[in-house]
Amino acid sequence: xxxxxxxxxxxxxxxxxxxxxxxxxxxxxxxxxxxxxxxxxxxxxxxxxxxxxxxxxxxxxxxxxxxxxxxxxxxxxxxxxxxxxxxxxxxxxxxxxxxxxxxxxxxxxxxxxxxxxxxxxxxxxxxxxxxxxxxxxxxxxxxxxxxxxxxxxxxxxxxx
Amino acid sequence: xxxxxxxxxxxxxxxxxxxxxxxxxxxxxxxxxxxxxxxxxxxxxxxxxxxxxxxxxxxxxxxxxxxxxxxxxxxxxxxxxxxxxxxxxxxxxxxxxxxxxxxxxxxxxxxxxxxxxxxxxxxxxxxxxxxxxxxxxxxxxxxxxxxxxxxxxxxxxxxxxxxxxxxxxxxxxxxxxxxxxxxxxxxxxxxxxxxxxxxxxxxxxxxxxxxxxxxxxxxxxxxxxxxxxxxxxxxxxxxxxxxxxxxxxxxxxxxxxxxxxxxxxxxxxxxxxxxxxxxxxxxxxxxxxxxxxxxxxxxxxxxxxxxxxxxxxxxxxxxxxxxxxxxxxxxxxxxxxxxxxxxxxxxxxxxxxxxxxxxxxxxxxxxxxxxxxxxxxxxxx
Numbered sequence: 246x247x248x249x250x251x252x253x254x255x256x257x258x259x260x261x262x263x264x265x266x267x268x269x270x271x272x273x274x275x276x277x278x279x280x281x282x283x284x285x286x287x288x289x290x291x292x293x294x295x296x297x298x299x300x301x302x303x304x305x306x307x308x309x310x311x312x313x314x315x316x317x318x319x320x321x322x323x324x325x326x327x328x329x330x331x332x333x334x335x336x337x338x339x340x341x342x343x344x345x346x347x348x349x350x351x352x353x354x355x356x357x358x359x360x361x362x363x364x365x366x367x368x369x370x371x372x373x374x375x376x377x378x379x380x381x382x383x384x385x386x387x388x389x390x391x392x393x394x395x396x397x398x399x400x401x402x403x404x405x
Numbered sequence: 406x407x408x409x410x411x412x413x414x415x416x417x418x419x420x421x422x423x424x425x426x427x428x429x430x431x432x433x434x435x436x437x438x439x440x441x442x443x444x445x446x447x448x449x450x451x452x453x454x455x456x457x458x459x460x461x462x463x464x465x466x467x468x469x470x471x472x473x474x475x476x477x478x479x480x481x482x483x484x485x486x487x488x489x490x491x492x493x494x495x496x497x498x499x500x501x502x503x504x505x506x507x508x509x510x511x512x513x514x515x516x517x518x519x520x521x522x523x524x525x526x527x528x529x530x531x532x533x534x535x536x537x538x539x540x541x542x543x544x545x546x547x548x549x550x551x552x553x554x555x556x557x558x559x560x561x562x563x564x565x566x567x568x569x570x571x572x573x574x575x576x577x578x579x580x581x582x583x584x585x586x587x588x589x590x591x592x593x594x595x596x597x598x599x600x601x602x603x604x605x606x607x608x609x610x611x612x613x614x615x616x617x618x619x620x621x622x623x624x625x626x627x628x629x630x631x632x633x634x635x636x637x638x639x640x641x642x643x644x645x646x647x648x649x650x651x652x653x654x655x656x657x658x659x660x661x662x663x664x665x666x667x668x669x670x671x672x673x674x675x676x677x678x679x680x681x682x683x684x685x686x687x688x689x690x691x692x693x694x695x696x697x698x699x700x701x702x703x704x705x706x707x708x709x710x711x712x713x714x715x716x717x718x719x720x721x722x723x724x725x726x727x728x729x730x731x732x733x734x735x736x737x738x739x740x741x742x743x744x745x746x747x748x749x750x751x752x753x754x755x756x757x758x759x760x761x762x763x764x765x766x767x768x769x770x771x772x773x774x775x776x777x778x779x780x781x782x783x784x785x786x
Contacts, residue, residue, distance in 0.1 A: 344752035346786050363753035372425035372461055 270298075277379030282306060283321025284379060285330050288386055289314065289337055309333070328373035330382060331358035338393040361385070364392055425461040430454065434782040441697040443772040447482040457496065465501065470517075472496035474559075491558040492576045495530050511537040516555075519548055522589055522604045522624050523638045525652065525702065529560045529688040531585060542593040553582030553611060561689035565616045565644050567701055569689055582611035585687070599627035602638075608687055618687065619643040632660045642684055650684035651675045652702070664715040669708075676704025676732035683732065693726055693742045695762035697775040704732030705739075720748040730768060740767040740774070754785040 274284050283302025290296045290305040295312065302321035310318040314336040325333075332354035335341060342348075344363065347356040354373075361367045366388040377385075435451040453476035460469045471494070478489040498515040513535045520528040533550020552562060557578040561569050564581075572578045589604035602624040610616040619642070626636035639653040656670030672692075675681040683703045690702045706729040713722035723746075728739040744762040751757060758781040766773035 344754040345784065346754055347752075359754070372427050372459070374425040374427070375461075 274379035279376040280382040282323040430456040437779040441775040467501040493556045548587040555580040584609040648682040672707040
């Protein structure tokens, strides 16, 4: 039997209802060629329940800064680099056990990216300073949810 | 303090938009103890630091890679010790792809690791240019380089008489100057999923010695049945277009389960056998790892078996080799070698490796008999 993880991107689906605004935000992110700091912070913040669906990208950056998930409140329109995105995502699951340098640096951006590469969630050849599309950012987040999240964060089903 | 560190990391990366840059390194420890009846016991301690960088040049497909290394080697024997420092730039490469109509051409220029199709004759760092292109199931490659600027501490080039020149200077000592030129063509899945490769490697001696060498290789590989593969190659070597030598090998690889692998094979490197002369690789290639002195791939027949098993973070392997001497017209048993190895990946960036090996010299009154234990630790950062 093949076990196939079928992950519904459940940022908004946990409540069972997807509003028109949240659908539009996800569509916008999917269509983004270079994902921004604000968009990544929004995905993280809404998944953790820090903000409502109506919140702005600026609100998402501010709340993550206040929660200590990011060290600096950068403008939301700043293009996000892969190393930033990795760090923001890894803050969502604080109990992840990484490698030696990840532990020593307490999950610094550089070693957050290396952890995601080591777990096969990001292509090993990707440069830390690379920019990625909104779709790639969502793909990585989905992979993180499957890898590190619990059953409430993603759904799975078995197929014959 | 942590916040400041993270701010620097993030802000640097955000503002660094001219080109994508990455760096990293490996810190390595190698501790080896040897017990040898003839040469006495010895302890070898070595530590190395490798630092690499990689830059994607903006708006192009070009990639610039570099690596520098420092290593010291300390050898302690009874009444004798030695200390060697090595500093090397072992990677300095500009690589990219040129697109032409339907095909593409991959190129690399600079200093980088190259190897021939046998992975035995020419396997070292070299300065030069490599071109590769593929047309349907056929792949072509062409390499031209120069060895005279390499560090002899780090690259061992074998003389045609089987010796290696003595290194005089510390840190950096230039290798003998050769101009290696290699051309290879591989036909992938030519018949019954079998691949055929043909290569020619020439090494033109740029010094006064005129120690020119030419190697022509035919190689075939492919599946025998499900889970079983083989590779075979035979090489004709010509030294100064006069003396002929041969190097042939065949190996079968069997994947018993997903994590259990075994192989069996045999290598032959000619000695003074009929019209053949002793075979010499270009890059030094010891045929066994634990003999008290280096035994090069020359005048030998070597049947070998290997078994390895993967357990999550642990990898264990056992190798046995049975060395036969055919340097002269007769064949005699030289001795067996066994190597047991365990590799433990504590984390993805911390690895421990423990080897225990022994070589029994049954030919030279046990002079090269040696028992060895090695601990290696690698930290990637």
